[in-house]
């Protein structure tokens with residue numbers, strides 16, 4: 001069972017092209033739902049006046065920009081805010097040349113992605129790309145914020161035209177829930193307050209929508225996956241002499257004492273004999289035994305038998321084991337300036353395992369104009385493509401459609417440690433694109 005706090009929490013990400021108004025929209029949202037501190041408002045007022053202009057909402061979110069100017073690399077920053085009804089975590093993806101990288105990072109855990117379109121420009125290539133990424137990552141809800149609606153005279157036909165274009169794309173990309181909202185981030189229309197200038201629109205404001213949207217499926221109801229991060233074996237002379245436990249974060253499902261489990265990749269069956277959690281208090285750290293733990297909790301699991309368990313092992317429900325594989329069909333978002341070619345040798349980071357991998361085949365790339373798959377011999381920066389990989393170690397992996405944690409991975413350059421791609425494991429039929 002999730003706690004009331006977990007139930008109310010909604011993860012958001014924003015996406016849009018440069019100057020579509022992301023910073024202004026986020027600033028407006030935070031300001032109008034009173035999530036901004038008074039001293040921040042006073043500061044923005046002073047800076048805006050010094051520049052001889054009106055209150056600049058983008059300044060409320062531009063702290064990041066200042067940090068970037070100092071050379072600190074921040075691709076995605078997380079902001080927390082709350083209303084009476086709900087708490088939010090917003091992955092703020094600044095306008096940047098590496099759009100896809102930021103969007104993938106921000107949207108990978110998002111419940112809702114807000115895709116901005118400038119009402120004057122309509123759907124652009126970036127919009128298609130952002131929609132494709134949201135579809136691939138199976139973000140449950142997409143908000144199409146048709147921004148700068150004030151600059152097209154609050155014209156209903158313009159809004160409807162863009163909403164229709166996006167709804168057609170969403171159908172092709174298998175995105176089932178798109179809510180189009182006409183907004184002016186600058187004026188504040190339909191962000192928190194209903195606009196008097198769009199009387200033809202009877203849908204929710206952005207905040208109303210966000211306060212009522214449901215999150216991703218409850219991952220604690222899925223089969224157990226517990227990737228082992230560390231093996232704990234104190235080998236001291238005290239009561240913990242024979243202690244052997246496996247720490248990690250429950251990726252999905254629930255683990256309870258007495259559960260029948262299988263340890264992968266070895267495939268040995270055993271049962272859970274104990275679950276411990278460190279409790280830190282004023283008097284020090286103690287170990288508390290727990291009857292069970294749910295997805296998202298970091299615990300130490302003890303097993304009834306002394307098996308070969310190491311970092312990278314995955315403890316899974318005995319009646320629902322994914323097995324292991326050394327070959328994967330996957331969809332990649334290629335995030336590097338260095339193109340991918342067949343035969344490339346890389347590292348794959350999948351849950352707590354890192355192993356060598358080789359790209360054996362490139363099956364095609366997504367054509368953003370037609371949204372079909374076209375032949376490709378390589379993948380370039382921001383391309384989305386289908387590949388086959390051979391891996392040096394067996395992975396306990398699920399298709400992304402059934403588990404977004406054990407179904408996803410990163411590809412890393414073995415020489416310099418740079419992240420090259422984010423990958424999602426295809427269904428058996430390879431139906432991701």
Ligand SMILES: Nc1nc2c(ncn2[C@@H]2O[C@H](COP(=O)(O)OP(=O)(O)OP(=O)(O)O)[C@@H](O)[C@H]2O)c(=O)[nH]1
Nearest residue numbers: 018019020021022023024058095147148184185186
């Ligand atoms: N008229 C009008 N102007 C807007 C609106 N939203 C944003 N703007 C203006 O558009 C410009 C770009 O807005 P930003 O919020 O900086 O855009 P952005 O998408 O965050 O830009 P980057 O962070 O550089 O990607 C600014 O001059 C804003 O004042 C709107 O709804 N109406």
